Amino acid sequence: MQTPPTVDASAAPPLIAHIIHRLDIGGLENGLVNLINRMPPERYRHAIVCMKDYTDFSRRIQRDDVTLHALHKREGNDLAIHGRLWRLLRQLRPAIVHTRNMATLEMQTTAALAGVRCRVHGEHGWDIGDLDGSRAKNRWLRRLFRPFVSQYIVLSQHQRDYLAKRIGVPATRINHICNGVDTQRFHPVPRNQATALPPGFAPPGTLVIGTVMRMQPVKAPGILVDSFLSLLDQEPAARERLRLVMIGDGPLLPELRERIVTAGAMDLAWLPGARDDIPDLLRALDLFVLPSLAEGICNTILEAMASGLPVVATRVGGNPDLVVEGETGQLIAASSAEALTAALRQYLREPSLIRAQGNGARTRAEQEFSLDTMVKRYLSVYDRLLSPPSP
Incomplete structure (x- = not known):
């Protein structure tokens, strides 16, 4: 685990704590790294909190102000991880917590207890054991933690419809943001x-x-x-x-x-x-x-x-x-x-x-599907969360 750098909270950009299961090769993880690398550093700082750990994939992060944290979750129901996360969030004091997928959804409650006011949850795909979100336990859990989520981000129209119709999330709390692709790195040749x-x-x-x-x-x-x-x-x-x-x-x-x-x-x-x-x-x-x-x-x-x-x-x-x-x-x-x-x-x-x-x-x-479009849409969600309420 990296020690968070000492910063002047009054002068530094707001911190986003991204909570994921593990930082390794994968579509979710690649999207997160692309987002952090492309986001202007003067807008937001970032910390990546891994429920398990992180691998050499973290070397793809191109910013030197991003901290990595591993909570080393044990297999099964590891209740102690909530205490470890609570202490870390109290230390980091992020402005926003952003969890992703079912594996981290329950950490929304821990973030709320740690005093994080703005909380985002991303739905990036389906679990192997629940390919369409129809499993009763998963629907119940999503409904249980729904009050703790300030804003949802979904990658597809299919997921937007699922949250609205099956979980009962108001449309005003659902944001559809597709992943972006680096069209300079991926390009055709003869x-x-x-x-x-x-x-x-x-x-x-x-x-x-x-x-x-x-x-x-x-x-x-x-x-x-x-x-x-x-x-x-x-x-x-x-x-x-x-x-x-x-x-x-x-x-x-x-x-x-x-x-x-x-x-x-x-x-x-x-x-x-x-x-x-x-x-x-x-x-x-x-x-x-x-x-x-x-x-x-x-x-x-x-x-x-x-x-x-x-x-x-x-x-x-x-x-x-x-x-x-x-x-x-x-x-x-x-x-x-x-x-x-x-x-x-x-x-x-x-x-x-x-x-x-x-x-x-x-x-x-x-x-x-440019990366710039993706980043602008994420910034819009984060900025809106931190904006003072309208009179």
Whole structure:
């Protein structure tokens, strides 16, 4: 845990304490780091409070005035963590506490008891065990802690509707702010300039289908493998023209590799595990696919769009907020290898769609999902909370 720097509270910008489960590789964490790095330092200071701990991912924070704090929560019901958080908040004295997702929602009460008047809660996605928010216990908990939350921030229209209709949150307390993407870091280049794939893996004329995900059940990577293998069987020229790239680690990775090996297609697929050169890898793809069962707002979809790739994604969560059917990609039913196979077959047979929809995806990313737009919207919520009440 870092010791908070000594500052003159009367002169320093207000402090925001961001409470998250753990600072590690992930979409929520990436969005938080982007927000902090892009926010003007004269507007707000930041502290990141991790219920568990933080990893080397914290090195992506580009500001030297951000403090990191690990509460080392034990597995299960660790009641003592409330005391540790209360003492830390009394020491930090933030103007705003911002919790994120169900894992930290109950800390809204601890922040209130510590005297933090302005409290924000972000809904960034669904739990693996509750893919649509229908679990009775989670609905009850959200309603229980609802009075302690000053303002909610949701990433998708789906989550906005859920809070309003299922949890009973007034519309005046819900703010819809989509994640932003760094369109300078993620950008397209001509395919023949992309060198991140293994030498000889994708010769000219091949269609490289790719994804970046955590290889776990909620992301449904097996659906993509099923569709790829089906196309190899159904399309006579597919073995010469198709390649599959699946980037990411996770518990399902060994099983996915084994299935491809068993099908005799490992020379047509590349599953290297986790990588840190994602921008270069995306630029080496032709088509991005995300067959997930549930999503909030998926950062990798935004990164693929900014890289000039058409996106095939399931019609779940916030995906329809990002992908415009027929203009930047396709939306398909979840859990359907048949629907995904049909979509991939269309791109294989009509390669002109790739360029047209890829250009549309890049334009949409630049116009609708810039980091500057995201930061302005967060600043608006924070500023409004700290503004004196109207007469």
